[in-house]
Amino acid sequence: MYKKEMRKCFRLAQKGAGKTSPNPLVGCVVLNKYGKEISNGYHHKYGENHAERDALLKLSPKQTQGGTIVVNLEPCNHYGKTPPCSDLIIEYGIKRVVIANRDPNPKAAGGIEKLKQNNIEVIEGVLEEEGKFLNRIFFKNIKEKKTYIVLKTASTLDGKIAAANGDSKWITSSNARNLARKFRQEFDSILTTAATVIADNPQMLHHKKIILDRNCKLNFSENIFNTGEKIYLVNSLKNRYSKELPDNVEITYISETGNGLNLSELFEKTYEKGIMSIFIEAGSKLNGEIIKQDLADEIIQFTAPKILNDNIGISCFNGDTANYISQTKNFKLVELKQVLPDYYARFIK
Numbered sequence: 001m002y003k004k005e006m007r008k009c010f011r012l013a014q015k016g017a018g019k020t021s022p023n024p025l026v027g028c029v030v031l032n033k034y035g036k037e038i039s040n041g042y043h044h045k046y047g048e049n050h051a052e053r054d055a056l057l058k059l060s061p062k063q064t065q066g067g068t069i070v071v072n073l074e075p076c077n078h079y080g081k082t083p084p085c086s087d088l089i090i091e092y093g094i095k096r097v098v099i100a101n102r103d104p105n106p107k108a109a110g111g112i113e114k115l116k117q118n119n120i121e122v123i124e125g126v127l128e129e130e131g132k133f134l135n136r137i138f139f140k141n142i143k144e145k146k147t148y149i150v151l152k153t154a155s156t157l158d159g160k161i162a163a164a165n166g167d168s169k170w171i172t173s174s175n176a177r178n179l180a181r182k183f184r185q186e187f188d189s190i191l192t193t194a195a196t197v198i199a200d201n202p203q204m205l206h207h208k209k210i211i212l213d214r215n216c217k218l219n220f221s222e223n224i225f226n227t228g229e230k231i232y233l234v235n236s237l238k239n240r241y242s243k244e245l246p247d248n249v250e251i252t253y254i255s256e257t258g259n260g261l262n263l264s265e266l267f268e269k270t271y272e273k274g275i276m277s278i279f280i281e282a283g284s285k286l287n288g289e290i291i292k293q294d295l296a297d298e299i300i301q302f303t304a305p306k307i308l309n310d311n312i313g314i315s316c317f318n319g320d321t322a323n324y325i326s327q328t329k330n331f332k333l334v335e336l337k338q339v340l341p342d343y344y345a346r347f348i349k
């Protein structure tokens with residue numbers, strides 16, 4: 001029951017992707033006492049109304065008496081940027097609340113208890129797994145206090161991201177590249193490396209960018225510095241830039257391990273800076289290291305129906321030596337779609 005309405009909540013919630021961080025994605029559908037949909041809404045942007053408020057304020061309490069609210073996350077019970085949604089639901093005379101997931105944030109929880117104390121029926125767990133997937137960034141942030149990490153690659157059928165000499169333009173079609181640019185905006189920051197910036201000189205449009213540049217190879221004339229409100233250059237204390245930093249550039253110092261910069265330390269720092277999710281677009285060495293250290297929560301792999309057919313071409317992942325297939329790092333396929341002439345697949349841990 002209420003699965004159709006919950007799916008609609010997920011679709012509405014997704015419209016806020018990339019704009020609600022550090023808040024979750026939430027959609028809401030309001031039914032009158034006869035079960036007919038009379039309003040809907042979603043959390044558009046951080047600091048703006050929660051989904052329940054967005055949907056209910058389009059109506060008067062007279063219209064909603066005895067009605068039902070379907071919402072993918074437990075209504076909040078705290079004063080944050082807006083007052084508690086539980087109070088508004090009570091005020092609007094709603095008699096039933098249907099949710100997919102409880103709110104894991106201790107600050108916001110308690111909504112269900114408050115509703116029940118006010119004789120409102122609460123149905124929990126409708127499409128619970130899908131709800132968890134929709135808010136996978138939020139759930140990781142709250143439960144583990146860590147940044148959610150996504151790796152994006154674009155390769156040939158034989159898993160190559162560039163030819164042996166570094167030539168990589170273009171493996172996938174403009175359709176696929178445009179979709180990848182759209183995905184980028186759903187995450188708080190992108191991350192790349194000086195090696196990729198020097199090889200490809202990409203723009204990588206995003207308001208927040210992180211670039212690993214341990215040896216201070218960049219000189220700020222590269223295209224990536226032309227846009228972006230904040231660019232973090234990640235470095236160890238050993239090296240310094242001789243040039244003055246542009247206004248939008250800040251250095252983040254982290255320690256080094258034998259394999260380069262300490263990536264776990266980096267992702268702790270990004271969380272402290274309020275960066276809740278990162279979309280990595282880099283080459284095989286960084287991708288390989290991320291996989292080796294089990295730091296990727298998700299992989300989005302674009303594939304072109306092309307075969308380079310050369311074993312020394314650069315692979316998506318180059319992190320470790322492995323002698324046995326049992327040493328593979330395993331992921332779960334959750335999405336597979338055509339972006340003709342290419343396709344992409346999404347995997348989670």
Ligand SMILES: NC(=O)c1ccc[n+]([C@@H]2O[C@H](COP(=O)([O-])OP(=O)(O)OC[C@H]3O[C@@H](n4cnc5c(N)ncnc54)[C@H](OP(=O)(O)O)[C@@H]3O)[C@@H](O)[C@H]2O)c1
Nearest residue numbers: 153154161166168193195199260261282283284285286289
């Ligand atoms: N098709 C695609 O999806 C795609 C996307 C991006 C790039 N590319 C291609 O990939 C190629 C570049 O790949 P790449 O493997 O040479 O470079 P990469 O993986 O982008 O970057 C590797 C560099 O990152 C730095 N780094 C710092 N800390 C690290 C750590 N902990 N682990 C790993 N690296 C760390 C290293 O610099 P230091 O040595 O200074 O420490 C290293 O040289 C280019 O040809 C580019 O065209 C393809």
